[in-house]
């Protein structure tokens with residue numbers, strides 16, 4: 001059966017439809033819903049059986065822990081054993097919002113949610129529909145991004161439908177998500193705040209609130225966040241990333257494209273707005289102006305999916321500067337480009 005799609009205006013939330021969606025949660029079901037970052041696939045975080053369904057539907061490996069979403073800061077103190085001072089500072093500044101923090105978990109959280117870890121990832125989203133949904137549910141909501149495992153995260157209800165279709169009952173369609181890349185995930189180690197996944201809250205913003213922010217380097221350890229080395233966020237097309245630091249970026253893109261085209265492959269270019277003209281005659285999609293990382297973030301996953309729907313074989317993507325949201329964008333592109 002096709003899922004029911006509830007179109008909901010975030011500025012004028014239809015409480016009747018929300019009640020129906022919430023009743024699915026109370027019956028141990030799962031619901032796709034929009035947050036300000038990407039769409040999530042939610043279930044009651046306190047119910048292992050409901051959570052198991054998320055893993056099954058998404059084909060997500062059981063060793064990849066979920067984020068628990070809450071609607072009130074108070075909820076945190078039931079779910080986390082201890083809240084470090086630095087976490088409180090970050091929460092004051094960034095919640096509700098796109099920052100996920102890792103805490104030692106209490107026994108309320110089933111092991112399945114955290115993939116057996118003693119820690120749990122928690123965030124209080126900003127999106128109006130997400131907040132209303134969680135508060136009406138009256139329970140914390142465990143939710144990964146609502147894509148099939150490994151695919152680009154969904155920023156529109158249509159993306160959820162394309163990936164999950166009849167595997168789910170309800171999609172709350174709140175339109176395009178505002179930010180378009182996932183939340184930033186941080187943990188607390190001694191005196192430091194460690195960024196495990198760069199995301200919608202930038203490192204620059206974090207550093208305005210706490211001094212010692214370290215960016216976790218994936219080459220240092222593979223244990224911290226399970227599944228770190230895996231290819232991820234990937235369209236079906238092969239992705240080739242041409243780094244921004246290369247002063248010959250345009251020439252390199254053109255030469256790769258020429259080469260692949262000769263081999264008979266259908267190639268698409270994802271380019272900065274400033275370079276669009278240079279690629280005349282090829283299939284080009286504009287990520288955004290180089291300095292406008294918000295636009296680029298909001299378009300990234302949709303563009304990757306669009307290339308797929310046009311049966312592109314290879315996407316040649318221009319790298320962008322790794323500042324602000326550019327850091328999250330480049331992190332996703334690097335993972336998409338792993339073979």
Ligand code: TXA
Nearest residue numbers: 037039040065066067117119120121144145182183225
């Ligand atoms: O913006 C977002 O964060 C979206 C929306 C729906 O909230 N959610 C999302 O969830 O992106 P997901 O499951 O796709 O990514 C969660 C990330 C994974 O990289 C996972 O490894 C990490 O959070 N994570 C979860 N629990 C963790 C833990 N206890 N320790 C370390 N990393 C954890």
Ligand code: MG
Nearest residue numbers: 144145146153
């Ligand atoms: Mg995900």
